[in-house]
Amino acid sequence: MTDPLSDRPAYRQVADRLRAPIESGEWPAGHKLPSESELMEQFSVSRVTVRLAVGALRAEGLILTRQGRGSFVRDRAANRRVSSTRYQHDARYAAGRVAEPATGFGNSPEDRNRLECSFREQRANQQVADFLGLQVGEPVLERHYVHYVDERPERISTSYLPMELVKDTPVADPANEPWPGGTVAQLASLGQPVTRVIESVRARMPTPDESTTLRLSAGVPVLVVTRRMLTGADRDHPVEAAVDIVLPADRVVLDYVVDLAD
Amino acid sequence: MTDPLSDRPAYRQVADRLRAPIESGEWPAGHKLPSESELMEQFSVSRVTVRLAVGALRAEGLILTRQGRGSFVRDRAANRRVSSTRYQHDARYAAGRVAEPATGFGNSPEDRNRLECSFREQRANQQVADFLGLQVGEPVLERHYVHYVDERPERISTSYLPMELVKDTPVADPANEPWPGGTVAQLASLGQPVTRVIESVRARMPTPDESTTLRLSAGVPVLVVTRRMLTGADRDHPVEAAVDIVLPADRVVLDYVVDLAD
DNA sequence: CAGTGGTCTAGACCACGCT
DNA sequence: GCGTGGTCTAGACCACTGT
Numbered sequence: 080m081t082d083p084l085s086d087r088p089a090y091r092q093v094a095d096r097l098r099a100p101i102e103s104g105e106w107p108a109g110h111k112l113p114s115e116s117e118l119m120e121q122f123s124v125s126r127v128t129v130r131l132a133v134g135a136l137r138a139e140g141l142i143l144t145r146q147g148r149g150s151f152v153r154d155r156a157a158n159r160r161v162s163s164t165r166y167q168h169d170a171r172y173a174a175g176r177v178a179e180p181a182t183g184f185g186n187s188p189e190d191r192n193r194l195e196c197s198f199r200e201q202r203a204n205q206q207v208a209d210f211l212g213l214q215v216g217e218p219v220l221e222r223h224y225v226h227y228v229d230e231r232p233e234r235i236s237t238s239y240l241p242m243e244l245v246k247d248t249p250v251a252d253p254a255n256e257p258w259p260g261g262t263v264a265q266l267a268s269l270g271q272p273v274t275r276v277i278e279s280v281r282a283r284m285p286t287p288d289e290s291t292t293l294r295l296s297a298g299v300p301v302l303v304v305t306r307r308m309l310t311g312a313d314r315d316h317p318v319e320a321a322v323d324i325v326l327p328a329d330r331v332v333l334d335y336v337v338d339l340a341d
Numbered sequence: 342m343t344d345p346l347s348d349r350p351a352y353r354q355v356a357d358r359l360r361a362p363i364e365s366g367e368w369p370a371g372h373k374l375p376s377e378s379e380l381m382e383q384f385s386v387s388r389v390t391v392r393l394a395v396g397a398l399r400a401e402g403l404i405l406t407r408q409g410r411g412s413f414v415r416d417r418a419a420n421r422r423v424s425s426t427r428y429q430h431d432a433r434y435a436a437g438r439v440a441e442p443a444t445g446f447g448n449s450p451e452d453r454n455r456l457e458c459s460f461r462e463q464r465a466n467q468q469v470a471d472f473l474g475l476q477v478g479e480p481v482l483e484r485h486y487v488h489y490v491d492e493r494p495e496r497i498s499t500s501y502l503p504m505e506l507v508k509d510t511p512v513a514d515p516a517n518e519p520w521p522g523g524t525v526a527q528l529a530s531l532g533q534p535v536t537r538v539i540e541s542v543r544a545r546m547p548t549p550d551e552s553t554t555l556r557l558s559a560g561v562p563v564l565v566v567t568r569r570m571l572t573g574a575d576r577d578h579p580v581e582a583a584v585d586i587v588l589p590a591d592r593v594v595l596d597y598v599v600d601l602a603d
Numbered sequence: 604c605a606g607t608g609g610t611c612t613a614g615a616c617c618a619c620g621c622t
Numbered sequence: 623g624c625g626t627g628g629t630c631t632a633g634a635c636c637a638c639t640g641t
Contacts (some may be wrong), residue, residue, distance in 0.1 A: 127629050148607065167599070336538075
């Protein structure tokens, strides 16, 4: 039953009573919630009220609903770690100092990875021009990737390289993807050893397109990384800009190692 | 009008037709959407259908609704940048090599910052023990913070220090907060200069409590950072663990600088 | 087939914000 | 007072999942 005297709306009271056993762990991941008809009877409310409550929990990312089956407690443990140390590792690989590249953005074995990519020549927009130190309209190579791990899409990204740098080189040929050692190794092959990577991390709800591509359930945000790669002894010459690396937040953790030495 | 022949449900069609002018920029941040009655008439659908459409846009973080006023396009530009370089800066400050500390987690002028904190002695749980290299149950100092910038709550965090390290020191006294130079400077004052910081970044939807404290509107995720601070020449001796630094994703961007030098 | 969630209608009353 | 969104009801039909 709900308390009609409370100023807390009925649907919130129902949501609260369902949230408690989820957050306490009493209902573990995969546990089936009572059906909507059971909840209607249990709390003496209409179907619309029940659905408002269930919808709230779904928007919080606590449950997922499947037509014809029911509502279930979602597994919220993100398990793929993506570490900033992969850049250092790939730089050492490109310099011939280690035998194996870092195993992709996902640090997962090669045989579980798959990459879809499409390249095209494009003219720099304002943001890309700012990042690469170019004028708006200068030619750049736009590279669009969808990265799969175990047949699950785990990353959408769009990256830009100055056309002047890559024209008529193996880097501009999508047939050479996936390139061992990634973008860091590609730039090294062009005589541009990366000396600094700057990543900016944001989070937001996915667009419907992203939600479809990444197969996200309701209530799951995306991590959005923008990346700049720089070369030179002063680490200030931009050579690559990845403006949107979109990652599913229910599966990915980003690790950053910051060393203090002066 | 909606197309009843389409297999796309009516509420999605309405949502699509409202999303287009928002994403194209035709309706800029702050623009008022048509009222629910107007949408009912315009698309010849019931109120419930209109509210499903509006609710979907709200869950995507595109709009916010205010009772008695209407629905408005939300401003999605996050503007506070939090950079990993603040740790290096604070280390130099603690070593007396620069005159001013980094201006807080938010890198914003001191006079716009305010800190609420509460300290208490606690026994390490499994996660804290793992992070600090202690046994479960060993005493730790638990520090809970809420950080405001311009009177807006911008960060909730819980941090742990080994009790053995801080007992009867100025660091254990909340009256000394905010401490110039932050945790890095506090540890330096204890003879524990931090040599490495490891941050793990996740994103998820907020709990109702977090949503209230951070004054989040619907459809806004939180960035969740867990941090470990390490000392020693081998950068492997843990001295601090911040298990949950919760940041509003509509206002904060995290910047990380990764230098490659070998 | 029965049970589940997904969509949709018509109608009602309330709380809030502005004039 | 009036228009706004917030909450709630009773009832209907559909699509999907399992037996």
